[in-house]
Amino acid sequence: MRAADREDSSPSAGAPRQHRPSDAVRVGERHLPLHVVVANELRRAILAGRYKPGERLVEDRLAEDFGVSRNPVREAIRALASEGLVEVTARQGAMVPALTPGHARELIEVRAALEGITARLAAQRHDPQIITRLKAILKRGMAAVASRQTAQLSALNAEFHDALAEAGSNRVLADLMRSLRDRTAPAFAPMTTRAADKTWKDHAAILKAVISGNEEQSAKLAAQHIHNVGSDYLAAKRPRVKRQRRKQ
Amino acid sequence: MRAADREDSSPSAGAPRQHRPSDAVRVGERHLPLHVVVANELRRAILAGRYKPGERLVEDRLAEDFGVSRNPVREAIRALASEGLVEVTARQGAMVPALTPGHARELIEVRAALEGITARLAAQRHDPQIITRLKAILKRGMAAVASRQTAQLSALNAEFHDALAEAGSNRVLADLMRSLRDRTAPAFAPMTTRAADKTWKDHAAILKAVISGNEEQSAKLAAQHIHNVGSDYLAAKRPRVKRQRRKQ
DNA sequence: GGCGGCGCTTCGGTATACAGTATGCTTTTC
DNA sequence: GAAAAGCATACTGTATACCGAAGCGCCGCC
Numbered sequence: 001m002r003a004a005d006r007e008d009s010s011p012s013a014g015a016p017r018q019h020r021p022s023d024a025v026r027v028g029e030r031h032l033p034l035h036v037v038v039a040n041e042l043r044r045a046i047l048a049g050r051y052k053p054g055e056r057l058v059e060d061r062l063a064e065d066f067g068v069s070r071n072p073v074r075e076a077i078r079a080l081a082s083e084g085l086v087e088v089t090a091r092q093g094a095m096v097p098a099l100t101p102g103h104a105r106e107l108i109e110v111r112a113a114l115e116g117i118t119a120r121l122a123a124q125r126h127d128p129q130i131i132t133r134l135k136a137i138l139k140r141g142m143a144a145v146a147s148r149q150t151a152q153l154s155a156l157n158a159e160f161h162d163a164l165a166e167a168g169s170n171r172v173l174a175d176l177m178r179s180l181r182d183r184t185a186p187a188f189a190p191m192t193t194r195a196a197d198k199t200w201k202d203h204a205a206i207l208k209a210v211i212s213g214n215e216e217q218s219a220k221l222a223a224q225h226i227h228n229v230g231s232d233y234l235a236a237k238r239p240r241v242k243r244q245r246r247k248q
Numbered sequence: 249m250r251a252a253d254r255e256d257s258s259p260s261a262g263a264p265r266q267h268r269p270s271d272a273v274r275v276g277e278r279h280l281p282l283h284v285v286v287a288n289e290l291r292r293a294i295l296a297g298r299y300k301p302g303e304r305l306v307e308d309r310l311a312e313d314f315g316v317s318r319n320p321v322r323e324a325i326r327a328l329a330s331e332g333l334v335e336v337t338a339r340q341g342a343m344v345p346a347l348t349p350g351h352a353r354e355l356i357e358v359r360a361a362l363e364g365i366t367a368r369l370a371a372q373r374h375d376p377q378i379i380t381r382l383k384a385i386l387k388r389g390m391a392a393v394a395s396r397q398t399a400q401l402s403a404l405n406a407e408f409h410d411a412l413a414e415a416g417s418n419r420v421l422a423d424l425m426r427s428l429r430d431r432t433a434p435a436f437a438p439m440t441t442r443a444a445d446k447t448w449k450d451h452a453a454i455l456k457a458v459i460s461g462n463e464e465q466s467a468k469l470a471a472q473h474i475h476n477v478g479s480d481y482l483a484a485k486r487p488r489v490k491r492q493r494r495k496q
Numbered sequence: 497g498g499c500g501g502c503g504c505t506t507c508g509g510t511a512t513a514c515a516g517t518a519t520g521c522t523t524t525t526c
Numbered sequence: 527g528a529a530a531a532g533c534a535t536a537c538t539g540t541a542t543a544c545c546g547a548a549g550c551g552c553c554g555c556c
Binding site for chain 1: 323
């Protein structure tokens with residue numbers, strides 16, 4: 001999916017024209033095709049866990065739920081499939097894929113590398129405006145950790161990484177990163193307070209390196225951050241044979 | 249698009265079943281959905297340059313050309329759009345995007361990083377079977393360069409990078425790489441004999457590093473290779489102000 | 497009680513229709 | 527004669543209806 005299709009894309013992007021009342025609502029640009037709306041809604045639902053892994057996404061049912069015809073639903077499903085958020089099998093339909101350890105490992109490997117170059121680019125470009133924003137997000141994240149508001153942390157984490165991607169000012173990279181972040185969301189979302197604390201300390205270190213313009217350090221810390229969180233997730237998933245009898 | 253949707257994916261991937269005559273045609277597994285076929289055909293056409301940048305992809309016309317209805321065409325277009333091979337604007341339809349220097353720079357930046365970790369992984373995993381294949385491809389590439397058969401070089405280049413991706417044994421990474429390779433194809437395809445020579449010398453060096461298991465060196469060489477070819481492309485595109493009056 | 501058949505569900509695809517929107521051409525107006 | 531308005535046309539977005547094929551599960555039969 002193109003980045004411009006996301007609902008949260010800036011509405012004030014266009015160049016200002018002359019002789020145009022400033023309060024004119026540029027409605028023509030706003031309304032998105034239904035398949036995009038459906039895709040966004042579905043994505044949100046899947047990321048929020050409202051569709052569990054393994055759950056089937058039946059076109060007819062979704063069409064009815066959303067109050068649209070099957071066509072936009074199909075296109076939405078295809079779009080999410082190409083993002084890796086749903087898995088469609090020919091003539092069997094779509095379902096939410098489970099994140100297997102092997103797949104998670106692959107995703108994390110790639111994401112770590114990309115997060116690394118993102119941080120490197122951010123350090124290189126060194127945009128003061130975005131750095132200010134990053135600082136603000138960091139502050140809010142730290143506060144959320146301190147006050148144990150784990151509910152917000154997922155969103156704040158996404159915000160931080162998004163801003164970092166923007167700082168890298170590489171559209172291709174930012175798009176890829178967002179897709180990878182979505183797909184690894186289960187691995188990065190549910191965490192202990194300890195883990196959340198670690199995450200935001202990592203973020204702070206990354207930002208510090210970016211601010212100081214240390215490209216090498218930024219890249220290393222960002223990549224390491226992803227590897228760390230990923231390893232924790234994988235470790236938590238792995239059966240601990242010493243402590244617990246294996247079942248099944 | 250999922251890797252499994254490509255026509256060239258191994259047809260013998262599924263586990264063999266018992267009690268099945270060996271000559272039975274498993275038509276159920278074989279026939280791909282039309283939208284996938286159309287997408288593959290379209291991709292091939294675009295990469296082969298049969299659709300020029302800026303050319304519009306009108307659904308009705310394509311549907312007629314392929315002898316299918318509009319639905320599969322739309323789905324194919326959407327799939328290619330999410331690969332970045334076509335660009336669709338709401339209510340305006342799809343067209344083949346031109347590769348702008350800025351965009352090329354972004355793609356190359358990302359691709360270099362990913363090619364780097366691919367090579368690193370290949371060096372790490374060190375699969376002798378794939379290394380044998382890489383050697384064979386390298387040999388054919390060198391021969392093609394020596395005998396000035398530039399026509400084959402594009403395909404051989406794709407083959408080399410594909411095999412390298414397979415050696416990395418990371419499906420997510422391989423999929424991303426293929427998509428990026430497709431999108432940067434214009435930058436990597438038309439080259440002088442000199443450039444082709446350089447490319448395959450790079451390949452040889454990368455393979456040597458991979459064989460020796462030197463991860464750091466492999467990653468560095470692979471990333472550098474992409475940057476080199478990319479820079480050449482960008483330099484060729486940039487107007488040479490000293491030699492030539494700027495137009496427009 | 498296992499197995500084969502049968503029907504239901506769902507997907508993939510076709511055809512058709514129509515409203516909304518973009519675009520290019522033409523005409524009008526000053 | 528150029529800008530504005532009007533108009534025709536081309537396409538997209540969406541809905542609807544329908545068909546065939548493939549999977550899935552139940553049920554009854556041996």
